[in-house]
Amino acid sequence: MKVSIExxxxxxxxxxVVRDLDLEIADGESLVLLGQSGCGKTxxxxxVAGLESPNEGRITIGDNVMHDSSSxxxxxxxxxxxxxxFQSYAVWPHRTVFENVAFSLQMQKVGKDELVSRVHExxxxxxxxxxxxxxxxxLSGGQMQRVALARxxxxxxxxxxxxxxxxxxxxxxxxxxxMELRELQLRLGLTTIYVTHDQVEAFALADxxxxxxxxxxxxxxxxxxxxxxxxxxxxxxxxxVGNLFACSPTPGLSGAVTLTDHDFTIRVDATVxxxxxxxxxxxxxxxxxxxxxxxxxxxxxxxxxxxxxxSYQGASVxxxxxxxxxxxxxxxxxGSSKGALHIGERVAVDVPPGAAQLLVDDRNQLVGALS
Ligand SMILES: Nc1ncnc2c1ncn2[C@@H]1O[C@H](COP(=O)(O)OP(=O)(O)O)[C@@H](O)[C@H]1O
Ligand SMILES: [Mg+2]
Numbered sequence: 001m002k003v004s005i006e007x008x009x010x011x012x013x014x015x016x017v018v019r020d021l022d023l024e025i026a027d028g029e030s031l032v033l034l035g036q037s038g039c040g041k042t043x044x045x046x047x048v049a050g051l052e053s054p055n056e057g058r059i060t061i062g063d064n065v066m067h068d069s070s071s072x073x074x075x076x077x078x079x080x081x082x083x084x085x086f087q088s089y090a091v092w093p094h095r096t097v098f099e100n101v102a103f104s105l106q107m108q109k110v111g112k113d114e115l116v117s118r119v120h121e122x123x124x125x126x127x128x129x130x131x132x133x134x135x136x137x138x139l140s141g142g143q144m145q146r147v148a149l150a151r152x153x154x155x156x157x158x159x160x161x162x163x164x165x166x167x168x169x170x171x172x173x174x175x176x177x178x179m180e181l182r183e184l185q186l187r188l189g190l191t192t193i194y195v196t197h198d199q200v201e202a203f204a205l206a207d208x209x210x211x212x213x214x215x216x217x218x219x220x221x222x223x224x225x226x227x228x229x230x231x232x233x234x235x236x237x238x239x240x241v242g243n244l245f246a247c248s249p250t251p252g253l254s255g256a257v258t259l260t261d262h263d264f265t266i267r268v269d270a271t272v273x274x275x276x277x278x279x280x281x282x283x284x285x286x287x288x289x290x291x292x293x294x295x296x297x298x299x300x301x302x303x304x305x306x307x308x309x310x311s312y313q314g315a316s317v318x319x320x321x322x323x324x325x326x327x328x329x330x331x332x333x334x335g336s337s338k339g340a341l342h343i344g345e346r347v348a349v350d351v352p353p354g355a356a357q358l359l360v361d362d363r364n365q366l367v368g369a370l371s
Contacts, residue, residue: 001062001158001191002027003048008057010043017043019215020056025159028189030182034202035212036238041195044212045161048193049084050077061158083152087164091144091151093137097128100136101150122154125184142173149181153188160185162194166201178204199239203227211235233280233361242284243329246361248277257281257358262326264303269354280361285332287355290319293346302348305329307341317341321349 003025010018017040025031033041046052048059050066053074059067061082066075092100098119105115123129126146131139136147145165152160162181166174182205185192196202202209203223210220219231230236237244247257249272250265257272257279258265266281273279293304308328309320316334319341323329329349333341341347 002060003159003191003193004058004060005044005048006058006060008044008047008059009055010040010047010052011055012043017215018047018054021215021217023210023217023220025191025193028191030185030192030194030205030207032194032196032202032206032209033212034196034199034206034209037197039212040215041197041212042163045084045163045193045195048159049082049161050075050080081155081158083155083157083160085145085148085152085160085162085165087167091136091139091147094135096133096135097123097139097147097150098132100147101154104151104155118154119150122150125153125188126150127180141169142177145169145177158191160190160192162192164196165194167196167198174201181205211238229357230282230359233282233359234363234365236280236282236357236359237363242282242287242357243327244280244282244359245327247279247281249274249279259327262323264323264326266351266356267353268356268358270358272358276360278361280359282357282359283329283351283355285318285330286334287352288329288331289350289352290321290331290333290341290347291350292341293348302350305347305349307343307345307347310341310343321347323349 005021005023008018008021009016021044033044035041043052047054047067054067054069056069058065058069061080064075065073066080067073101119101122102115105118110118120129123132126149128143128146128150131143136144139147148165166177169177178201194205206223208220209223209226210217211226212218213234219226219235227239227241230239230241233244236242246260247266248260250256250258253265255272256265256267268281303323303326305321305323305326307319308322311318316332319331319333321329321331331349
C-alpha cells in the first residue's frame with residue numbers, strides 16, 4: 001500500500017531529529033532510507049509504525065490517515081498493520097521457530113488450521129520450513145533474522161519496515177540475505193521502507209533511495225541516478241563515489257577548474273560559476289584510464305604518476321596512484337585491463353571527456369549544522 005509522509009517533524013525534547021520531512025512511497029515500492037548514523041532514519045520509521053508521536057505532520061497508509069498532528073488523530077501501532085524487523089533479532093529463545101512465528105496469530109485468535117497453514121507458508125517463504133520445530137536459541141544469526149522476518153510477514157502487513165536488519169550478520173550472509181530480501185519483496189509486491197547507513201546495501205535493495213541528512217531528505221532517486229549524479233559534495237563523499245578534490249574556477253579558461261592544493265587543471269562537463277571557492281571536482285575511479293607510461297596514451301590529457309598501492313579485489317583491481325606534483329588518486333581497473341600494473345610502476349592517468357563532475361562543497365556546512 002502507498003505510504004505518504006507529509007511535513008513530518010519529530011523532536012526529542014529540544015532536539016529536533018526529523019525536520020519537515022516529505023516522502024511518498026508507491027504501492028509495491030522498495031524505498032531505502034539511506035544516511036549516516038544519527039541522521040533520523042529510525043526516528044522516521046518509528047513515526048510510521050506509530051511508536052513515536054510526531055510534533056508535526058501527517059502519515060497516511062493506503063487511504064487511512066494513521067497520524068495527523070493538526071487534528072490530533074493517531075492510530076495505535078497494533079492497528080496500523082505495519083510489520084517491523086530490527087537489527088536485533090528480538091526472537092524468543094525459549095520457543096521454537098514455529099511458536100515464534102505463530103505467536104501474533106494466536107494473539108489475534110486465528111483458528112488452528114489457518115494458523116498452521118499460514119505459519120508453514122511463511123516459513124517456506126523464508127526458507128525455514130525444515131527448522132520449524134527447532135528451538136530459536138539454536139539458530140544462527142541469519143536464521144534468527146529470517147524468523148524475525150517471518151514473524152512480520154505472517155501478519156500480511158500492508159507495509160514492511162526494515163531497520164538495518166542485516167547489520168549484525170557477517171558479510172557473506174548479508175549479501176545472500178540481501179538478494180533473498182529483494183527477491184521476496186518483488187515476489188510479494190510488498191511496499192517496504194528499508195533503513196540503512198550502508199550504501200552498498202541501499203543500491204542493492206532499492207527501487208528508489210531517499211538520502212537523509214540531519215533530519216531531512218536531501219536527494220531521492222533510483223540507485224543509478226543517485227550514484228551518477230549526487231546532488232552535493234557531502235552526498236558524493238558519503239556514497240564514496242569517487243576522488244573528490246577541492247577546486248576553483250581556472251582564471252581565463254572556461255569549463256575548467258584548478259585544484260586548491262595542487263597546480264592541476266581539469267576540464268569539467270558543466271558550467272563553472274565565475275566565482276566560487278567552495279567547489280569540488282569528482283573523478284570516479286572506474287572512469288579513469290590507467291596505462292603503463294611507455295605505451296602511447298590516446299584520449300584526454302594524460303597525467304603522469306606512480307602506482308603506490310594495488311589492491312586485488314577479484315573482479316577488479318583498485319590502484320592508488322601518486323600523480324607527479326599532484327594529489328593521490330584512486331583508479332579501478334576491471335576486465336582485461338586489470339592486473340597488468342605493479343607497485344612502483346610509472347603510469348599515465350587519463351580522464352575521459354565528461355567524466356569529471358563539479359559539485360558544491362557543502363561538507364563544512366553540514367558539520368556546522370550538526371554540531
Ligand atoms: N528516544 C530518544 N530520546 C532522545 N533522543 C533520541 C532518541 N532516539 C534517538 N534520539 C536521537 O535522535 C537522533 C536521530 O536518531 P535515529 O533516528 O536513531 O538516527 P539513525 O537511525 O539515523 O541512526 C540522534 O541524535 C539520537 O541520539
Ligand atoms: Mg537507526
